[in-house]
Amino acid sequence: MRNKGFTLVELMVVVAIIIILAAILVPRYIDVTRTAKIARCQANQKTLEAANSMYMAEPANTTHSETTNLAGLAPTYIASMPSCPEGGTYTLTNAVIYCSINSHQRTF
Numbered sequence: 222m223r224n225k226g227f228t229l230v231e232l233m234v235v236v237a238i239i240i241i242l243a244a245i246l247v248p249r250y251i252d253v254t255r256t257a258k259i260a261r262c263q264a265n266q267k268t269l270e271a272a273n274s275m276y277m278a279e280p281a282n283t284t285h286s287e288t289t290n291l292a293g294l295a296p297t298y299i300a301s302m303p304s305c306p307e308g309g310t311y312t313l314t315n316a317v318i319y320c321s322i323n324s325h326q327r328t329f
């Protein structure tokens with residue numbers, strides 16, 4: 222009667238296939254996660270620019286200059302202050318928001 226179960230060669234083939242799949246999928250997953258974080262940061266930049274535009278258009282802002290206090294835009298012009306998913310900081314220059322992480326910069 223034949224023994225039930227797997228031979229060592231069969232198990233090694235299965236383990237090799239799993240290792241090959243992991244070697245392909247793990248770097249791909251890391252890449253997709255990083256792309257999503259960059260997209261979120263760029264969306265935050267656009268949101269902050271829109272909030273700053275509302276601030277500049279405010280009649281009480283008689284000079285119609287951009288805000289000097291980004292955090293002050295919340296909660297009047299934006300519900301809450303967004304933050305960079307990778308820990309960068311936002312700065313405002315000439316009505317454009319920049320992230321301190323270079324790879325998060327948008328192309329205009």
Ligand SMILES: [Zn+2]
Pocket residue numbers: 262305306307309310320321322325
């Ligand atoms: Zn960022």
